Amino acid sequence: DSEMLGRAASRIAASQHRAQIITQLRQLNLQEYQSKGILDKNGCSVQKFVTATSLQEAEEKLKDFNVYEYVVKAQILAGGRGKGRFIGGRKDLGGVHISYKPEEALSATKEMIGRRLVTKQTPKEGVLVEKVMIAEGVTIKRETYLAVLMCRETNGPVVVASPAGGVDIEHTAEVSPELIFKEPINIREGMTDKQARRIARNLQFKGDLEEKAAVEIRRLYELFLKVDATQVEINPFVETDDGRVFCVDAKMNFDDNAAFRQREIFEMEDTSDKDPREVAANKLNLNYIGMDGNIACMVNGAGLAMATMDAIKLNGGEPANFLDVGGSVSDEQIMKAFEIITQDANVKCVLVNVFCGILNCATFARGAIAAFKNATIPVVVRLEGTNVDEGRRLLRESGLSVITADGLDDAAAKAVAAAAK
């Protein structure tokens, strides 16, 4: 049971660690102001806030925004903003600034916008800050942790809660697993009142606060379903000195498969932090992830694509990318895919591994011939499956100098050899 908790907690923790990984996630990532906007729209309690992309805009908006405490937060996808520092900025200013006077909030805004913020979770060159959020500060009495996610083990949503909030949940899972509470929800019944209150009590909300927290928890669950989220993480989920409950930070992940019915959310996506190759590939409905090696891959089928990368490594090479062109790739996609994967100056060789099922080898060969016409680096092609003889014949007679391979291992070995030359 604690193993299951650990897994759930770990998966949650992954969302906090995600920015640590240099290559960006393909999943939709929203900025804090966007996530909070969604929460607010759906009746969840977030601190009042405004956003600004310039000092003037901030000045304008603060005229009607009078609060006791101003919290200015740089809007970047990576975490660790508070301890981060701006390139060319004041040594004492991080990505989160708290003050009690609007002038100071504006001064911090001026320092942040247009500068690059470097944190533990950004690449060395930091991330450009184009927008800040100015939020109403609240006096935090207690920080807890609350998340809703889809769980394979229980075949449905599970609420993970811990009174130990504001810290890395993975750490809590390691040192105090007894502080992590898991509540699986029956998808057909939804969250019951009893469950909502139990979660609130597990989070140590007492007296009036138990009901307030329970309401919030139920709303988060409804939101989770409504937006096709795979994960909604509130850390910290806060109790204030004046008896209120707030979602002070929110991270949300969404099911890509639901994009067709969540257009509003998917259109919010900010791709400026992402690898431009991935953005270009996504536009073409290609599954691409950039990596560090020098052998570019084009494969049909995610499993085969992973196995191709594995085979390259086994043969002593390094893959430059993962690319699954899927089962019904068009000529245009093949052309564009080839362009994308060879854009990288590091790439010394291209390995095409296509096992046609839905796809037809002859169709693929025609598209490939057009795409590789102007290749300046060696291309290894391994073609197999539906209509393979015709496909191979087309390649042979095309006059293109592609290196043909028989089988996955042969293809990988040839690609590694070609890249080494």
Next chain:
Amino acid sequence: DVSRSASSLYDQTRSNMKVNKKTRVLIQGITGKQGTFHGKQMLDYGTTVVGGVSPGKAGSTHLGVPVFRDVKEARRETGADASVIYVPAPFAAAAIHEAIDAELPLVVCITEGVPQLDMVRVKARLLEQNKTRLVGPNCPGLIRPEECKMGITPGHIHKKGSIGIVSRSGTLTYEATLCVGIGGDPFNGTDFVDCLTVFLNDPETKGIILIGEIGGSAEEEAAAFLRDHNKGASAKPVVSFIAGLTAPPGRRMGHAGAIISGGKGGAEGKIQALKDAGVVVTTSPAHLGATIFEAVKNK
């Protein structure tokens, strides 16, 4: 409690996967592009296709078979006992629900991109009944060589034999050469343990190939199952390949279900768990055929 391990009702439908020449198959979405193309392939292969479902075209004929309004009607009129779904993602879950309503013994859903929430609801229903078995979604389907093809696997690469193959990846399955593609989604109708149960109990199956990948714990569950149920003199050789040893953490590699997060779900753990269960794990899918052949020969 609707957890997978608690459902012995749904487990009763595992044997519905054993299709053969006599299986009467419906095609849901038959008049669409995929339905038409693959329906024809299935017919050419020799699968006994008895009808199709396409609400707008009920009463017509397509690919030489009658088209019906819904699965209930189709089943009633044709005696069908299985169906393959080639319906686009926004409507695929509804198509599965329709098949469950009709108590169809076997449903194979090829569609990729079905929202997870939709599948969570489908699965909740599946686990509470014992009439319908779902394979997929996001899978190439299953094939009993030379008898029945329910899906999109290139038929000519499979020959009738004695090896049961179960895989999360479609194209990797082709590499290996009853073959069941269970698909890459995190919430699906059939997992490794379901297929292993069928293979272990099938006298015609002499060896098993299991193809897995990073993400989730299906392979670990399979290993635990094999440790408990595939031992002694009657143990059948199992050979496996796990894709994604070189996948970077935190990324979702194509399949909705293939993600390593927080150190769990990685290939190394799966490979070790399988080895500990007596499974031979190869470094390449291309070696699976030769390895299982040797293992079965030496039994």
